[in-house]
Amino acid sequence: MKKRRHSWVDVGDDEPPRKRKYKSSRLDSHPIKKKVKRPDSAEGSGKPKTSSIQEQRNQLPIAHGKDALVRELQENDVTVLVGETGSGKTTQVPQYILESGISGRGMIAVTQPRKVAATSLATRVAQEQNVSVGGLVGYSVRFDEASSQNTRIKYVTDGMLIRELLSDPLLSRYSVVVIDEAHERTLRTDLLLANLKTIQKTRNSYTGGKKGKEPASKQNPLKIVVMSATLDADKFSRFFGNAKILYVQGRQHPVTVYHTANSQPDYVDAALRTFFQIHTDQPPGDVLIFLPGQEDIENLDKSIKLYADRLPKDAPGVAVYPMYAALPAHKQAAIFSSAPQGMRKCILATNIAETSITIPGIKYVIDTGKCKEKRYISRDTGSGFDTLLTKDITQSSAMQRTGRAGREGPGFCFRLYTEEAFSAMPLSAEPEILRCTLTSSILQLKCLNQDLETLDFMDKPDTESVGSALATLYLLGAIDDTKALTKLGRDMAFLPLEPPLARALMASVEFACTLEVLNIVSVLSASSKLFIDTTESRETAAEARRKFRHPSGDHLTVLNIVKSYEEMHKSQGKSGRKEWCKKQLLNERCLLEAVDIKKQLSTSCERLGIDWKVSCGEAEYPILKSLLRGLVHQAAFLQPDGSYKQIMGPSTVKIHPGSSLCDKKVPAIIYDELVYTTHIYARGVSSVPRSFIAEVSVLNRRRSG
DNA sequence: GAGCACTGC
Missing domain, CATH: 3.40.50.300 (P-loop containing nucleotide triphosphate hydrolases)
Known part of the structure; x- marks a missing residue:
């Protein structure tokens, strides 16, 4: 058979998407002039009214091409699978791999960018296999896991698989890794793709990727399946040495x-x-x-x-x-x-x-x-x-x-x-x-002994961005002046926190205020915002916030809120807590998430031998000093005109109007982040004595050993 | 004195 490299293979019974043109016509001012149908495939006849789960599986668009698909997966180490929404690829491909024996004795990992997707897909596929989730089919996401020794198909978030990489650099438990939604090109997907390429070379003793010439030394080979929407398929294929691209039809109404x-x-x-x-x-x-x-x-x-x-x-x-x-x-x-x-x-x-x-x-x-x-x-x-x-x-x-x-x-x-x-x-x-802070990723790569210069990325981050991340890690004491990982850096990477917050938490041990800093970083690293902030409620919200205000600024204000929330929980229980949040215009989602994060972080602390219950009581300086260790590079001094000048960097910043320190002219500040909207605003701001700042940048490095 | 898309460990 002739080798068909880098060609479209039509697994379904429809034409490949490159031929499909998205025809459209103009709409004159607003009156509708002419309409053009999206040339869509399966005129969605909708789901059959009653059918067994197996019948439903067989009616998915991908089921038509199952045999061809399985054959290709068997033959190729890397497969790029293009499928639109409704094709059934995310639920079916892992089952095909399992049922056809491709995965051998190893597990199949299927990555998702979002947690809800991972858990709900696992539940659906477990149903299709007629097992309960956590058995043959399981999932693993932050704060939630359902898997066992019998688990063969595991839906995971991409961040979770990166965590696993840190303890098992060859991902040896998995024989197949499926990267889903690869077209989204999240930072974590790109990190995984780069690492998977290296891992596969090691595990498959790569000899140039020629089919049928697999070396006998191949003990525990890895198969990679990249699943994507149509537009970027070629690029994924090129990245993996012109891997085969397969196409699956979607199902969507016109x-x-x-x-x-x-x-x-x-x-x-x-x-x-x-x-x-x-x-x-x-x-x-x-x-x-x-x-x-x-x-x-x-x-x-x-x-x-x-x-x-x-x-x-x-x-x-x-x-x-x-x-x-x-x-x-x-x-x-x-x-x-x-x-x-x-x-x-x-x-x-x-x-x-x-x-x-x-x-x-x-x-x-x-x-x-x-x-x-x-x-x-x-x-x-x-x-x-x-x-x-x-x-x-x-x-x-x-x-x-x-x-x-x-x-x-x-x-x-x-x-x-x-x-x-x-x-x-x-x-x-x-x-x-290409557009995000790389500090955290680079710290993780350092833990994997990956050399950034030689690691093959689909898109290589620019040197300036890498340099800036390395500089930050050096300031935080996570790497030394030879760019080598320090003990402190390894501990920081172990904590599920951004490096600045991880550094602050590590510093809290020294200043005997771990409990307080733990509470603060738990809220800061929650994905939702603490304050509900809609235009209509803005004044009421500001009023509510004043009750918790701490003179040193936002970080200790947050601590006051967490303390009140915990007390409210003790005295009033769940429903009282909820009512209280509503009244204070606080976002309970954020506080609930912070509770989960705190629990996870306290476990991490215990593993690092840190006693997280150590408290400094009402003292504020130990807390500010700890935070400053993590936020050294995010500090600014007051200028005569009332604005703030960055200590490391060229910018003049303003305190964000939502901050408790807005309009308070304090000599020096630290901040969680800078955001450029109409001005460069510092958000999450605390006042610190000027004298604290000078000593820190030196100390961070000296103690990093 | 002015305002903030979405994820992940």
């Missing part, structure tokens, strides 16, 4: 796409007009509008309500639901309830609705084509800051948003940008590794 004839600089106004055009001209069906951020959502919310009131009395009403991450949980939950009788539901969402949340019943999507992107600007030594600015989305994002209209039936998508603008969009987002 969505009619419209573009505007002219660009719409005022996209909020354009969204408003488009919404009412749909509302008055189109049949019933819910509307989902994608906007970049909270501010736009709040404005559009007001405008829609204003105009809806002016509609004729007999016209159907509009029920508006905002949806973004900072919204309190009970308001987020509201979007899943159906609209009041005779009203059209209109959801205003950030890209939280693009992948994280699926809202049922959406027939119309309005896409502003904008999103906010966090980007790290690295300067000289550790003085970089994050920006959070509105920018154009990518083509894959646009297609994802469009797809949200076709989940349950044929739908419509109104793009508030021209067809030309769509064509000009980048295909997919720039990988995170």
